[in-house]
Amino acid sequence: MDNIGVVFLSEVVGTAILVLLGCGVVANVALAKNKGFGGGFLMVAIGWGLGVYAGVIVAYNSGAHLNPAVTLGLVASGATEFGSGVPVTFLSVLVYIAAEMLGAILGAVVVWLAYKQHFDAEPDAGSKLAAFSTGPAIRSYGWNLATEIIGTFVLVFVVIAFGGGRQGEAGGLAALGALPVALLVIVIGTSLGGPTGYAINPARDLGPRIAHFLLPIKGKGGSDWAYSWVPVVGPVIGGLLAGWASVVLLPILS
Template sequence: MDNLGIVFLSEVVGTALLVLLGCGVVANVALARNKGFGAGFLMVTVGWGLGVYAGVIVAYNSGAHLNPAVTLGLVASGATEFGSGVPVNTVSVASYIAAQMIGAILGATLVWLAYKQHFDQEPDPASKLGVFSTGPAIRSYGWNLVTEIIGTFVLVFVVIAFGGGRQGESGGLAALGALPVALLVIVIGTSLGGPTGYAINPARDLGPRIAHFLLPIKGKGSSDWAYSWVPVVGPVIGGLLAGWSSAFLLPILT
């Protein structure tokens, strides 16, 4: 298997694990009759952070992007290669994003299998959708978009800073090491996650939303496609802004 194949598989597995554990903690908190039912938003933020930790550990060969916003932010920063020495070009960028989407759909499907009986017994369609994808506390598409842009900017800017500035030598979340990036995701969730549920990752939201749409979930209701563009467009904008900003800000700050 060549390097691009290795990083593709790495991103699929890492993103699947991230979504399995991240959406899994939401299922534990939100679905009826679970032992973690009602544990609250703090448990969700910690669970997502530790899910990122696990994903970064297993996807280290690819640089553990696990997120199209990270991939695009690194491109915008001027990175010339990703994990395992894969050069930055149209094919590698498309491969990373495709792998992240596939991994996210697989991870969400595994959550449904793990919690199948609880999905069947949960009467609220909104709780079921909330396991898979984010939704706003107050629906205002423009302001929801701003929240996602800001949260993703923080994520990608710090990733690039730890990865060596605009050159992006180490190529992704793995640049931080697994524990620091987990703490970064937790602090973004606890500080900026309230308004939208902090997708900060197009694959993390869109992949599970597609899984929700396709899976035979009992009484699942709508997949809320009207909102689905916000957690895709916002993180992409935030990631690109972070990448471009890093080119002139990080040399000054570091």
Template sequence: MDKLAIDFLSEIVGTGTLVLLGTGVVANVALIKNKGFNGGFLMVTIGWGLAVFAGVTVAYNSGAHLNPAVTLGLVASGAKTFGLGVAVSLGSVLTYIAGQFIGAILGAVVCWLAYKKHFDEEPEPANKLGVFSTGPAIRSYAWNLVTEIIGTFVLVFVVLAFGGGRQGATGGLAALGALPVALLVIVIGTSLGGPTGYAINPARDLGPRIAHAFLPIKGKGSSDWSYAWVPVVGPIIGGLLAGWLSLLLLPITTA
């Protein structure tokens, strides 16, 4: 199979694993009659961090970007190759991002299947949407955008500083980088996640939001499309800024 096709599948599987486990911990906390009901924000942040660990580990073939902001940040940093040797080009960038969005949608669908009866029992549409996508604690689009830019900048800049983590040249390096990246996501959640729920990943938010829109979820309500651009545009800006700053402060990565 063509190497780029393998990377495409790797990004689907890795992002799907990330979103399945990440949305799963939110479902466990937010939907009534679950054993983890009312587990709290710390449980969610730890769950998302470990979801990243799992997603990065299984997607070593592609370098485990799992996030368009990471892919674009790597491009901005001067990376010449992705994963195990795929040249950076418009085609490879679009292939990676397509795999990330497909994986995110599939992961959200599987989460819904796992929690189907609890979605049926949950009376609040906002809690159902909150499993799939983020929303602001205080709705202020400009400031919500700033929060997402800052959180994603920290994610991508520190990932680039790891050098050989998620963008590592071999599967072993990608797996070795999984734990530091997971801890990074946890600290971003606990430190910067309160205002917006820290999407820090366009695929993680928009993919499940699309799934929420088409799935036959009982009493689901709106998918909040008026806010949906914030967790897409903010992370892209943050990722690009991190990549550009890395040209000045960090060694240029080659993968």
């Protein structure tokens, strides 16, 4: 298998692991009759952080982007190469993003399989959707968008700063290291995650939302497509801004 094929598979599996563990912890906390029911937001933040840790370990060979905002942020930073020596081209960017989306959908499907009886037993459609995708604590699209931009900016800027993924060097979450990036995701969740549930990753939100829409989940209700653009557009903007900012700020700060 050539490098681009290895990268595609690496990103699919890594993102699937990330979403399986991340959405899995939300299902454990949100769905009734689970042993983790009511575990709280801190449990969710820690679970997502450690889910990222596992995904990065699995997808190290591709640079473990696991997130279109990271991929686009590296492009904006001027990187000329991704993981496994794959050059940055329009095609390679599409391969990364397609793999991340596919992995996110697959991970969400496995969460549904693992919690099938609990989805069936849960009477609240909102709790079922929460296990798949994010939603705002206070719905205000402009402010929700700003929160997602800020959270994703922090994620991608720090990844670039520590990972060396700028000015032509290969990078991604793997370049930062699995444990540091896990801690970074946890602190973003605990500090900036309250208003929107901190998607900070278009694939993480859109992929499971598509799975929610397609799966035969008993009493699932709607997939809240009216909000779905926020956790896609916000992270994309935040990632691009972080990439551009890294070109100006990181040479000064380093």
